[in-house]
Amino acid sequence: MSRYLEAHRDLDSFVAARVPLVGVRTVEPLRAVRLLREVAGSARRAGLPFWLHTRAAGLRDLRTNTQVQDDRSLVAAMDFAAGQLSRRAQATIVFVEPEDLTTDSPAARHLAELARLADARSGSIVLITDTPLWSGLQRLGMSITLDLPDAAEMYDIVADFLAEQQGAVDIEWTEADARRAAEFLVGVPEGTAINVLATMAASGRLHRDDVARLAEFKDKHFGDLAGLERVHVAPADNQLGGLTTLRAWLQRRHQVMLADLSGTRLRPPRGVLLVGVPGCGKSLSAKAVAAQWQMPLYRLDFATILGMYVGQSEARLREALEMAERMAPCVLWIDEIEKGLAGQHDSTGVSRRLVGQFLYWLQESKSRVFVVATCNDVRSLPPELLRKGRFDELFFVDLPDATDRAEIIRLYHRRYLGTEADGGLLARLVDLSDGFAGSDIESAMNEVGIEVMLHDGQSALTASFVIDTFVNIIPLSRTHPEQIAEIRDWGRERAVPAGAAVATPTPDGGSRRRVLVPGDA
CATH class of the missing domain: 3.40.50.300 (P-loop containing nucleotide triphosphate hydrolases)
Structure with missing residues (x-):
């Protein structure tokens, strides 16, 4: 009903x-x-x-x-x-x-x-x-x-509007498009939804591409959201190097996110928790999901949630999550979630209450809000946050292997230099970047791009300069090897590898997890 x-x-x-x-x-x-x-x-x-x-x-x-x-x-x-x-x-x-x-x-x-x-x-x-x-x-x-229209009621509103415009407006939308439009409009008043549709139909035609534009109208309608920061995604954020298992998993979840679940007992995807080595693409993954799924991206900043008065933090978090539901379908990015929900040594109890409130919302919400939470220090997270069923999956983002490093180098070579990497030089850079995070590779290629710009063109680009740039990068895996080794040991045994999964021998002679994505040959 x-x-x-x-x-x-x-x-x-x-x-x-x-x-x-x-x-x-x-x-x-x-x-x-x-x-x-x-x-x-x-x-x-x-x-x-x-x-x-x-x-x-x-x-x-x-x-x-x-x-x-x-x-x-x-x-x-x-x-x-x-x-x-x-x-x-x-x-x-x-x-x-x-x-x-x-x-x-x-x-x-x-x-x-x-x-x-x-x-x-x-x-x-x-x-x-x-x-x-x-x-x-x-x-x-x-x-x-009398709450705002839900998805079923909003679909009736959209369908009635389209029926009224038959003959006057060239309508390309299918029933699936109308249902997707209704999903985008959930969270706005009925009058606003009709005004948005009328504005789009004023040109005399409703294109199928107009459905995605509804997210822009919705964003303008809400303006500044308490506790949420609108993150504008650039076209380049659509590209993500490495993390092949994570990318394949997200592609399958995207199909569910777009599907009509009204006739089933299924619920939309909850989201994913990304843990692992700093600088290896966890935050970039949130932007890539929003860009590839063509959904707005909002960042939940716990620094703006925490208040000085009793109950203020909980009220702000509840308001932020309610606003995220009104913006659905969207991607909700929680960067370094451990900083807001750790709280083992919090004598006030605020962090524990925030954890309980967030977990309840994550468990019970039926809105199409896909959460991408990132974490560097997973040991500080409460165990209940890691339990299966909270997030759809827990992925470990490790240092890229040789194959992933080659893909990342090619990606940033195209972005900062506008050309494809030479095969021989690429092989050399892959060897030199052993132990690099994705951010280290980007930093090196950015330095090369700056040098090319300052010397007015590709003529200044020499293989020796590129190699020297990579040699001069000191990655985190070398400055803090013990910390990185501890993170990797935890993630290899307790989470799904986000990159190409290869069995790794363990001291007892067994092997760690190898994950095969269904349909991925």
């Missing part, structure tokens, strides 16, 4: 029970008014009066929209309600966004008196607001929440 139908069911039962005060919490007052008109339009309520007050239109008949009185003020509407409730039974008066109802204010007390009068005459006062009601009002009745 959609959220709208659930709200309709609850509101219908409250009106039938003559609950004296009904609070409807929503950010879409027009949608709530439509809901009330449907409830009031029931045949069994044909003889019952329903009135509606808004600031712009004043007091009107809910069904016919006929003006009731010239004075449009809230005070005049409440006086009218008091008179009607005193003279007749089973009257319903709806107030849309009346002011100052969150605290013990004169308006809140006046409406509370109306609710008591309605209770004596089997009437109802309905308050449509986007803020919480004062507790003195809440105690007098019941409340419902």
Whole structure:
């Protein structure tokens, strides 16, 4: 059942029970008014009066929209309600966004008196607001929440819009495109979704490529998001060297991310946790996923989440995760997650509460938010975060082997020099870069590119200069060999290799994991 139908069911039962005060919490007052008109339009309520007050239109008949009185003020509407409730039974008066109802204010007390009068005459006062009601009002009745349209309801909205435009607009969208468009629009109000679709259709044609553009409209609609940073992905971020197993796994998950799961019990992919050696492509993987999947990328920064007051950090994290769900489908990048969720030595208990809150969301959320979390010091993470079922998979990103280093060198040679690497030089650079992380290779190729630019062209590029540049790079595996060795020992036994997986002998004569991706011959 959609959220709208659930709200309709609850509101219908409250009106039938003559609950004296009904609070409807929503950010879409027009949608709530439509809901009330449907409830009031029931045949069994044909003889019952329903009135509606808004600031712009004043007091009107809910069904016919006929003006009731010239004075449009809230005070005049409440006086009218008091008179009607005193003279007749089973009257319903709806107030849309009346002011100052969150605290013990004169308006809140006046409406509370109306609710008591309605209770004596089997009437109802309905308050449509986007803020919480004062507790003195809440105690007098019941409340419902009219949430934003979910995927099923949004698909109906998109389908109805497309049906209305048939003949006037050249529509290339298939049913699958319409469902994908609905997924992109989940999290925005119904009116905004229709405005976005109308804007795109104003050109007289809806292209299939327009579906991906919906993410841009959605991003502009939300603007600055609390706790989330919009990361703009460059075209070059689409390229990722090495990490062949991870790339194949992500490709299969992308198919699930795009699939229509409404007729199944499957849930969208949760995400992936990348642990391993610093500088080997964990953060770059998040950007590559967003670029290849054509989804917006948001970065969750725990430094902006943590607050100084009790409960502030938890509230900020909850708000950030809720906003991520509203931006779905999207990629949520949590860089160095151990810095925000470690907390073994946190005497305040904040980190432990954040862990519990994040894990609950990760376990229960049904939104298409794909989490890419990276971690350098996996030993500081709480064990429950590593349990199977939290993330879809735990990958270990190791130092690239010779094959991966060759691919990475070719990639950055094209990016910074605009040419393909010479075969003989490439083999030499692969040998020299043994122990390099991907960031070390990029740094070396960037230095070569700068030298070529300063000397105005490829004529300055000599094999000896490129080789010397690689020789002068001192990778982390040499400056901190013990730390890197400890990270690699942990990851080889406890996580899926992100690169080409090769069995590695262990001291007991066995071998570590070799992972085969289904369909990967």
